[in-house]
Amino acid sequence: MIQISNITKAFNGKEVLKGITAEFKKGETNLIIGGSGTGKSVLLKCMIGLVTPDKGSVLYNDRDFYNGDKETQQSIRREMGVLFQGGALFDSKTVEENVRFPLDMLTDQSMQEKQERVNFCLQRVGLDAAAKRMPSEISGGMKKRVGIARAIVMNPKYLFCDEPNSGLDPLTSVKIDELIKEITQEYEITTIIITHDMNSVMEIGQNIMFLYQGAKLWEGVNSNIIKTDVPELKEFLFSNKLLREMEP
Numbered sequence: 187m188i189q190i191s192n193i194t195k196a197f198n199g200k201e202v203l204k205g206i207t208a209e210f211k212k213g214e215t216n217l218i219i220g221g222s223g224t225g226k227s228v229l230l231k232c233m234i235g236l237v238t239p240d241k242g243s244v245l246y247n248d249r250d251f252y253n254g255d256k257e258t259q260q261s262i263r264r265e266m267g268v269l270f271q272g273g274a275l276f277d278s279k280t281v282e283e284n285v286r287f288p289l290d291m292l293t294d295q296s297m298q299e300k301q302e303r304v305n306f307c308l309q310r311v312g313l314d315a316a317a318k319r320m321p322s323e324i325s326g327g328m329k330k331r332v333g334i335a336r337a338i339v340m341n342p343k344y345l346f347c348d349e350p351n352s353g354l355d356p357l358t359s360v361k362i363d364e365l366i367k368e369i370t371q372e373y374e375i376t377t378i379i380i381t382h383d384m385n386s387v388m389e390i391g392q393n394i395m396f397l398y399q400g401a402k403l404w405e406g407v408n409s410n411i412i413k414t415d416v417p418e419l420k421e422f423l424f425s426n427k428l429l430r431e432m433e434p
């Protein structure tokens with residue numbers, strides 16, 4: 187479980203996160219949703235240590251990420267997997283070399299151990315046949331799968347996904363969502379997903395946080411979201427035509 191408390195961040199005197207408190211549960215797909223520029227990415231960066239919050243705390247299974255010792259922070263970092271927007275693959279490396287990269291950088295495993303783990307992860311995302319291909323030779327959906335395989339190769343306890351569906355067609359998006367949800371449940375990972383995608387909200391929104399201008403205005407499960415009374419959330423949801431037709 188990850189608990190964040192009173193996370194506050196300003197850039198050049200402008201507050202972009204206004205004291206966010208929330209809990210993200212183990213084995214669940216936790217979604218952060220909201221319009222453009224509402225602070226979703228900054229919040230995610232505060233959680234993984236790419237941006238330091240001005241105030242507040244981030245606890246990983248009760249271990250304080252910012253106010254603990256260096257070793258604690260280091261070991262929490264090793265338990266994180268990150269799926270970056272667009273996959274962020276190395277173009278000059280094959281699919282399997284991309285997936286092996288964290289093992290090469292962060293472990294002293296033998297080549298055989300690394301290869302076994304890479305094969306397992308590629309198989310898990312349905313890409314074992316593409317191991318020797320270059321990123322330029324595979325589709326956008328396959329690149330996301332490679333990104334997922336790389337994000338789980340170190341067996342993470344915490345998985346962060348920044349817009350995993352961006353640039354994908356609706357059918358491929360659903361498959362990627364399902365894969366992330368399956369992996370989350372199978373390996374009991376605490377997964378945080380930033381998304382704009384209303385399909386994802388309805389399909390895999392087990393615990394959803396809605397951000398608006400740097401503040402948390404709503405949280406709950408997908409089955410309750412369309413019953414919301416929060417005007418800003420209603421506006422966000424029902425700008426989607428399909429959901430507008432479902433509006434109670």
Ligand SMILES: Nc1ncnc2c1ncn2[C@@H]1O[C@H](COP(=O)(O)OP(=O)(O)OP(=O)(O)O)[C@@H](O)[C@H]1O
Nearest residue numbers: 197198202220221222223224225226227228229382
């Ligand atoms: N390094 C930075 N320096 C200054 N301002 C920043 C920085 N990073 C983000 N911001 C500002 O913080 C606000 C929130 O940005 P953020 O990227 O978190 O939005 P978002 O909700 O993820 O939007 P989108 O959905 O468009 O990616 C924006 O006004 C943005 O310009």
